[in-house]
Amino acid sequence: MAPLLKLNNSICFKMSAAALTRRVFGQQVVTSINKFAGLTVSVLSQVPKRYKWKLVKLPEPGKGIAFRRIVHFKDEYTVEPLRVTNLAGRDPVTGRVVAKGIGGGIKHKYHWIKWIRDGPEDLDEPPKEEKVLQVFKDGCRTSFVALVGSDRELKYILATENMKPGDIIRTHRGIPRNPVRPSEGDAYPLGALPMGTRVHCVEKYPGLGGFLIHAAGTVGILLKREENRVVVQMPSKKLFSFYETCMATVGRLSNIQHDSIPIGSPQKNRELGNRPRSGLWHRKTGRFGRKIKPPPRVQSVGDKKSVPYHMLVLNSPHNA
Structure with missing residues (x-):
């Protein structure tokens, strides 16, 4: 028994010595790491600000x-x-x-652009009339711009499809009992226009100004009324419900051929402000063909008789 006891004591001593060594060595490593971390922090604090990492938030889509x-x-x-x-x-x-x-x-x-089309609200007053003086191309937007004036006031608005110099456009903020008969370029509340009217520059909230439908050739359609609201179909085919007091301009926006005109050359694309791409993305041209799938089988409806299900009854005291 004595040799066995000596062997156990030696094993315990070796294990305790190894644990003590690991503990001391681990503390030294931790202290050295802390010293090095403090050194790095002190060194980084002396680095000029221009060399630090600057995080720039990417633009979110739809925020303008x-x-x-x-x-x-x-x-x-x-x-x-x-x-x-x-x-x-x-x-x-x-x-x-x-x-x-x-x-x-x-x-x-x-x-x-003067987004707010202001006019009288009293139904007894005639609508405000303005004359189109000039229609021209603006390099910062897709649709044409029209210069209109009344008395001593001049402002820019988005030109409609058939707008030309000399036209008279009208603006009124009142909602009569019967729908009005608007002309192209006139501005009225949504509740004053007949259903099916094509509009653009629709206000999101009353008094906010033309907020929606600004791109060239786009148009919205009035579909139906819901109490004091009007449902408008957007160019994206989505339906939106606005208050009937929201203003809208009648007609389709100008420069309809904007999407169908090819750019023509890389230089023209750079003139438009578009940087060349890396070439990693390629449009599918169909050069290598496509996966041919067989058409689905014809489903027979009402030809086959329905097969009754087989009922399986289990013997259980609960069935009694």
């Missing part, structure tokens, strides 16, 4: 932030063309590239 240009608006509305700073897809604060597909482009002046 494209990093394409900055328009220098003035305090009051003016028809004078505004100065524009092209961003070429870079963040204006840090200068880093955020949107990779934007770059170059010809410099254009920005024409400030």
Whole structure:
């Protein structure tokens, strides 16, 4: 028994010595790591700010932030063309590239659109009349722009499909009992227009100004009324319900051929402000064919008689 006891004591001593060694060595490693971490923190604190990592948030789709240009608006509305700073897809604060597909482009002046079509609300008053003075192409938007005036007031609006200089457009904010007979370019509340009317520059909320349907050739359609609301079909075929007091402009937007006109050359694409792509994405041209699938089998409806199900009864005291 004595040799066995000595053997057990030696084994325990060796194990305790190994555990003590691991514990001491682990504490030393931890202290050295902490010292090194403190050193790195102190060293990084002395690094200039320009070498630190800067996180730039990417633009969210649908928020209206494209990093394409900055328009220098003035305090009051003016028809004078505004100065524009092209961003070429870079963040204006840090200068880093955020949107990779934007770059170059010809410099254009920005024409400030008057989105709010204001007019009388009293049904006894006649609508406000304005004359179209000029229709021209604006480089910062797809549809044409029209310069209209009344008395001493001048403003820009989006031109409709058949709008030309000399036309008279009308604006009224009242809702009569019977629908009005609008002409192209007139602005009325949704509740005053007959169903089936084609509209654009629809207000999202009353008094907000034309907020929806701005692109060239787009149009919305009035479908139905629901108490004090009107359902409008958007160019995307989605249905939206607005208050009947929301203003809308009658007609389809101009420059209908915008989508069907080919760009023609890479240089023209750069003039439009589009940077060339990397070439990693290719359109499916059908050169290598497609997977031919057989048409589905014809389903016979009402020919076969329904087969009754076989009922299986289990002997159980609960069935009694």
